[in-house]
Amino acid sequence: MDTLRFITCGSVDDGKSTLIGRLLYETKLIFEDQLEALKLDSKKFGTQGERLDFALLVDGLQAEREQGITIDVAYRFFSTSKRRFIVADTPGHEQYTRNMATGASTAQAAVLLIDARKGILVQTKRHSRIVSMLGIRHVALAVNKMDLVGGSQLVFDEIELAYRRFAGELRFETITAIPMSALEGYNILETGCAEIAWYQGPSLLQWLETVPTGERETTRPFSMPVQLVNRPNLDFRGFSGRIASGTVKPGDLVRVCPSGVTSRVKDIPVWGGSQSEAHAGESVTVVLEDEVDISRGDVIAAASHPVEAADQFEADLFWMSEQALLPGRSYAALIHTKAASVTITHIKHRLDINTGAHLAAKTLSLNEIATVTISFDRLVPFAPYPHNTRLGAFIIIDKLTNETVGAGIIHFALRRAVNVHWQAIQVTKSARAEIKHQHARCLWFTGLSGSGKSTITNLLEKRLHAEGKHTYILDGDNIRHGLNRDLGFTEADRVENIRRVAEVAKLFVDAGLLVLVSFISPFRAERQLARNLFDADEFIEVFVDTPLEECERRDVKGLYAKARRGEIKNFTGIDSNYEPPEAPEIHLQTVNLTAEACVDQIMESLVINPID
Amino acid sequence: MSDTFFSELESEAIEIIREVAATATKPVMLYSIGKDSSVMLRLAQKAFYPGPIPFPLLHIDTGWKFREMIAFRGRMAREAGFKLLTYTNPRGPAEGIGPITHGSAYHTDVMKTEALKQVLDLHSFDVAFGGARRDEEKSRAKERIFSFRAPGHRWNPKAQRPELWSLYNARINTGETIRVFPLSNWTEADIWGYIRQENIPIVPLYFAAVRPVVKRDGQWIMVDDHRLPLEPGETPQMLKVRFRTLGCYPLTAAVESNAETLEEIVAETLGATTSERQGRVIDHDGAGSMERKKQEGYF
Structure with missing residues (x-):
């Protein structure tokens, strides 16, 4: 007996939870004690008067029962003589669309509910687009509440036609x-009810019992992302993972991605023996004949059909956070078993949920879908999502909150690893620094506007220059006159501002210089992004810690006064956030220090991290 | 049920268990000695075969477990060769807390929820496996496989992380922890079917036998030891009963049954007209009581 995983989706109040409650009830999956509880609950919370409110069988959270809505996806189980079913009842509210996507990502079919009185709504379309993007190929359009439109065939036909067109x-x-x-x-279990006698098709349950459960991944070439290396003792070394596609058996020739090393499968040990072969979907441990260096995140695949690696892709992205996506910001990502850092380098276009039009976009907000260019900080083994779900799906995670903020699927690689070679450079970074009798460093000054960054960096540069050091200052205001003059002060532009400066600083450090970067750089994520560009000792974060009141009191450039009058928008400290560093290498508390004393403190610290 | 069906559930659970082993700093597996724990233990053994289970198993001992359960726990630790930790909230013995004197709600709160939080903090475990299934209870049906707990072990059901595909975001900040449920998509019938297929050892209380019981509020309560005070005129009667679920003994009711073999238990389960949690006194403390307990840190 096979299993069908499906979802019910659609807009609010289209009757999803009621439908599932009905399915459970009709397939005798409601126990007597649960039915007793339902009777009590129906009296207390029910929306159906004296009748049983089936939605209460699935809306299990107190907040859901009180408000009569579904907030999060519920998983329920039932079976008939033909199939076993795992159904995910997903919320209709736009606010909770990410929970709908959670349910849809593992489903093979979707039941899309429509209220016959209301027809197709924006949320119907949103759910349809997500269902389509996630690769579900079979949809039942459940035109519900037919009793409220007198069983009208005309109403039904119009909705079906409109949906097929969409x-x-x-x-x-x-x-x-x-x-x-x-x-x-x-039409839930049986067809042929008198009210809709004109309908000739299957009932919902008949459809669920016969809809294809999806192509068996077993027919494709073998691939398996390595989840962990099982090494209990010196005599055993196995690679554990869940087979993404194909079949594997001892003797098979395999190639590891990205290393490209080949070997043969020696054994597939399993509790109490060995497996003669293993198929897609199975969790296994594979032992190879050769001593091969393989880590979590690598993919073992059939040598005849090796898996490719790349670091830049075109992908569809569904954004799930109230915090907008910022191109250029560094996020964490997980693709199969590989963790990496990623940035969205370009939003190709955002999808208009309603019309399907391609719109230009600089950021992505909650519940928006876009086609983007995503750049990984390392090579990742992959396959296009339609070919291999497990190797083509990824999630994006905010590095500070650790929330899962995006879900994406890979279309194709934009740049293949095989085509890109770094230009081999003979004169190295350390050689360039040595000839200047110094270590190259990036001193990153962060702090509020008016905190004293420019004053301190200018003094510091003079001091260093006097000692014969080769320096350069990258100052926020100056850079904005040239390199970054196309950027404004929105959050997205601020991220890009920092990214460019960080890259320039990296080149200058590569040239052997002591670079003093003086930027407000209010967000931890961007300072972390800058830090990630450098080697461990090269990046020195200097926190110029001057309280907001003090900066505003000084107000050297008169900017705070303007911001307070509302003449400048997105001003850090006033209507835009400043996230202070948590562990800066150097912390300057300027209130009780002169600028000279601050420079002394830096010079002392630099002896600890010696320039000489 | 065919082998391929169990293979799918088994592979999913093993993937989840391995994912935790690969990403957690200090994981632990909650071991309640019951049938679900027995299945979870077997899955963990399979996940790391031929190696040992790379994390300890933890039993929260309320002091009110059936005697046969404690004996079985010791036997399994010896036979399966896992590292067993046990923990009892010191307030239990110190204040004489028990379900009979203090009521099921207070007993569960102190001896299970509070004890669990204490021991997780004591060992700084960052991830704890639990054997809960989504078919058990309505709020469980809503829970993620990787379920996050804020500092203080609180669950916020309204702000669960999206969980797509089998990409489990295991990143947490200091003080946060994760509860992981490898058996989320198993049903009670699946558990029994798998126990039969794999011949997994389980506590004998699950099999029908003649045992001393008394009837309380329409439920059969087993007289496991002298701590169950008998009402005036109440005498234990010998009845053939078994347990569908095992917890603290005065809080877990037996059902009349003749099922002495796994085949008979499976047949009985498939034909059951009441849910297994009917035998759990704790669930009847009030509507939504499980969700409230979970928010406070209960598994």
Whole structure:
């Protein structure tokens, strides 16, 4: 008996939870004690008067029952003589779309509910686009509440036609429209109810029992991302993971990505013996004949069909955070078992949920979908999502909050590793620094506007110059006159501002210089991004710690006064946030220090991190 | 049920267990001695075969477990060769806390929830496996496989992380922890079917036998030792009963049954007309009580 994982989705109040409650009830999956509890709950919270409110069987959180809405996805289980089902009941509210996507990502089919009285809504389209993007190919269009439109065939036909017209641009293979009433039980288990006698198609359950469960990944070439290296003792070394595609057996020739090393499968040990072969979907441990260096995140694949690696991709991205996506910002990512840092380097276009039009976008907000260029900080083994779900799906994680903020699927690699070689350079960074009798460093000064960054860096440069050191200052205001004059002060532009400066500083450090960067740089994520460009000792974060009141009191450039009057928008400290460093290498508390004393403190610290 | 079906559930659970071993700093597996824990233990053994389980198993001992459970715990630790930790909230013996004297709610709160938080903090475990299943209870049906706990072990059901595909975001900040549920997608029938297929050892209390019981509020409570005070005129009667679920003994009711073999238990489970949690007194403390307990740190 096979298993079908499906979701119910659609807009608020289309009857998703009621439908599932009805399915569980009709397939005898409700126990007597649960039915007793349901009777009590229906009286207390129910929206159906004296009748049983089936939605209460699935809306399990107190907040959901009180508000009569679904907030998070619920997983329920039932079976018939033909199939076993795992159904994810997903929320209809736009606010909780990420929970709908959670349910959809593991589903093979979708039941999309529509209220016959309301027809197709924006949220119907949003859910359809997400379902399509995540690769679900079979959809039942459940036109619900037919009892409330008198079982009208005309109403049903109009909705079906409109939906088929809309879905033409999506990637569904089949759409099956079914008129039903979850409340009354029309066309749920059986067809042929008198109220909708004109309908000739399957009931919902008949559809669920026969819809294809998806192509068996077993027919594709073998691939397996390595989850962990199992090395309990010196005599055993196995590579554990879940097979993403294909079949593997002892004797098979395999190639490891990205190293390109080949070997043969020696054994597939399993509890109490060995497996003669293993298939897609199975969690296994593979032992190879040769001593090969393989780590978590590598992919073992059939040598005849090796998996490729790349570091830049075109991908579809669904954004799931209230914090907007900022191109250029460094995020954490997970693709199969490989963790990496990523940046979205370009938003190609955002999708208009309603019309499907391609819109220009500088950032992405909650629940938006876009086609983007994503850049990884290392080579990752991959496959296009439609070919291999496990090797083509990734999530994006905010490095500070650790929240999962985005979900994406890879279309194709933009730059293949094989085509890119770094220009081999003979004169090295350390050689350039040595000839100047110094170590190259980047001193990154961060602090509020008016905190004294420029004053301190100017004094410091003079001091260093006097000692015969080769220096350069990158100052926020000056850079904005030239290199960054196309950038404004929105959060997205600030991120790009810092990214460019960090890259320039890196080149100057590479040239052997002592670079003094003087930028407000208010966000930890960007300072971390800058830090990541450098070797461990090269980057020195200097926190010029002057309280906001003091900066505003000094107000050398009169900017605070303007910001307070609302003449400058997005001013750090006033209407834009400053995130102080948590562990700066140098912390200057300027309130009780002169600029000279600050420079003394830096020079002392630099002896600890010696320039000489 | 065919082998391929169990293979899918098994592979998913093993993937989850390995993911934790690969990413957590200091994981631990909660071991309740019950049937779900027995399945989870077998899956952990399989996940790291031929190596040993690379993390300890932890039993929160309320002091009110059936005697047969404690004996079984010792036997499994010896036979399966895992590292067993046990922990009892010191307030239990010190203040004489028990379900009979203090009521099920208070007993569970102190001896399970509070004890769990104490021992997780004591060892600085960052990830704890639990054997909970989504089919058990409505708020469990809503929970993620990787379920996050804020500092203080609180669960915020309204702000769960999205969890797509099998890409589990295991990143946490200091003080946060994760509860991980490898058996999320298993049902009670799956558990029994798998125990039968794999011939997994389980506590004998699950099999029907003649045992001393008394009837309380329409439920059969087993007289496991002298600590159960008998009402005036109440005498234990010998009845053939078994347990569908095991917890603290006065809080877990037995059902009348003749199922003496795994085949008979599976048949009985598939034909059951009441849920297994009906035998759990703790769930009847009030609507939404499980969600509230979970928010406070209960598994």
